Amino acid sequence: MSASRPPTARSKVAPEKRRLILDAAVRVFARQGFHACRVSDIADEAGVAYGLVYHYFASKDEILDTLFLERWQVMLQLIREVDDDTIPVREKLLAIASFIIDSYRHDPDLMKVIIVEVTRAANSFGNTHIATIREAYELIGGMITKAQQRGVFKDEIDARFAAMAFYGAIEQLLTGWIFGLLPQDEDYFERAKWLVVETVCGGLEADQAPRASIG
C-alpha cells in the first residue's frame, strides 16, 4: 500500500516490461481517464498478464505516481538549471514555456495525464504531490522577484501571482490542445512559445524597460 519495494529490479530484461506497462498506462489513462479505466485495460494494452502489473507496481495509484514524478522531476531540473543561468528573464520564461510545450508535442498523452489527473486534481493526486508541484511555482516566482529587484519587471504585481498567471496560461494552452480547441500544427506550437512569453512579460515589464533588457 504505502512502503513498497524500490523501482529498481535486478534483472536486465525486467525493466523493459515495466516500461511497457508504464507506456501502456499513459495511453489508457489518456484515452479513458484514470478513474474510468481498469487495471486489466492497462495489462491488455501492454500485452501482459493482469498479475504482472502488480509485480512491478504496488497499486494502480503507484503507476500514475510514477508517471507524474518521472516527468515532473525532469521539468524541475530544467527550471533549476534555467534559474541558475545568467540570461534575461524573458529567455528564462521562454525556456520553461518551450520545455512544457515541447513535452506536449513529444508526448501529448503523457502531458494530458499529468495535467488532467495530477496537476489539477485537487482531491486526489494533486493533493498528494502538492509539495512537488509547488516547487515549480516557487522557482518561477523567484525568477520574477529577481527581475523585479533589477527593475525589469514592475513591483506592483505580486511575484507569486505572476508565476501562477504564467504557468496557468501555459497549462490552459495545453488544455486547449487537449480539448481540440486550438490548432495543433507545428507552427502553432512554435508560435505559442513566443506568444505566451510575450503576453505575460508584456504585462509584467516596467514601462521604461526595453524588451531585450538583461534580467
Place this chain on the structure above:
Amino acid sequence: MSASRPPTARSKVAPEKRRLILDAAVRVFARQGFHACRVSDIADEAGVAYGLVYHYFASKDEILDTLFLERWQVMLQLIREVDDDTIPVREKLLAIASFIIDSYRHDPDLMKVIIVEVTRAANSFGNTHIATIREAYELIGGMITKAQQRGVFKDEIDARFAAMAFYGAIEQLLTGWIFGLLPQDEDYFERAKWLVVETVCGGLEADQAPRASIG
C-alpha cells in the same frame, strides 16, 4: 418535523429538499471529490434518506451536471451582457475576472467543484460540457478580436490564444487558492482582479495605445 409546517403548496416545499441535496453535494464533492464520494455521503450531508436523492436526480452524474450548468449559464449570461456593452476591453475583461473571482469568494466549494471536476476533466464531464465551456472562450476571443480591429490590442497575438491565456490565468489563480498556495484575504481577492487584467492586457495592448482607450 410535524408541527410548524407552513401551509405552502407542495410544489414550493419540494424544491427546498432538492436545493438541500444540491448544496450538500457541493460540500461533499469539494471535500472528497466526485469519484471518491458515495451518494450516501450526499444524502447524509443533506440529512435526507438515500432514496430521496434518486427522487430528485436520475443519477449521481446528473447532480454534478446540474451544479455546473446552473453556474456556467449565469457566467455565460454575464459575458454576453458585457460583450454587448460599449466599454473599453480592459473593463470588459475586468468584469469577467471580477465575476469569476467573486464567485469563488462567495462559494469557494462550488467553484472548486466546477473547476476540478468539470472544466478541467477532459475525460469525463469536461468532454460532455465542452460545447458549453467553449462558448465562454469564444465570447472572450471575440472581444479580443474586436479590440485588435480597433487597434487597441496588437494583431500579432492570436485572439483564441489570448482568450485561453486570460481564462487560464484566472483559473490558475483559483487553483492557487484551492490548493492553499496563495493568500485568501479580501484584499488579495480584490487586488487579483486588477492584477490579472493588468498582466494580460499589458501584454496585449498595442505600444501606442493609451491604457484608458475606448475598446
Place this chain on the structure above:
DNA sequence: CGCGATATTGACTGACCAGTCAATCTATTC
C-alpha cells in the same frame, strides 16, 4: 543438469457502491 530466484500467468475473492423498489408517511381535495 539441477537449484534457487525471479518473471509471468490468470482465475478468484472480498469489498464497495450506484441504482432499485416496495413500503410508509404527509398533504391536499372533495
Place this chain on the structure above:
DNA sequence: GAATAGATTGACTGGTCAGTCAATATCGCG
C-alpha cells in the same frame, strides 16, 4: 374521512474491479 398523489424511507441487489495468490515458466549459475 377516504381517496389520491407526491414525498420520503432504507434495505437490498447486481455488477464491477482492485488486489491476491498459487501455479507455471524462465533465467542465472555452479
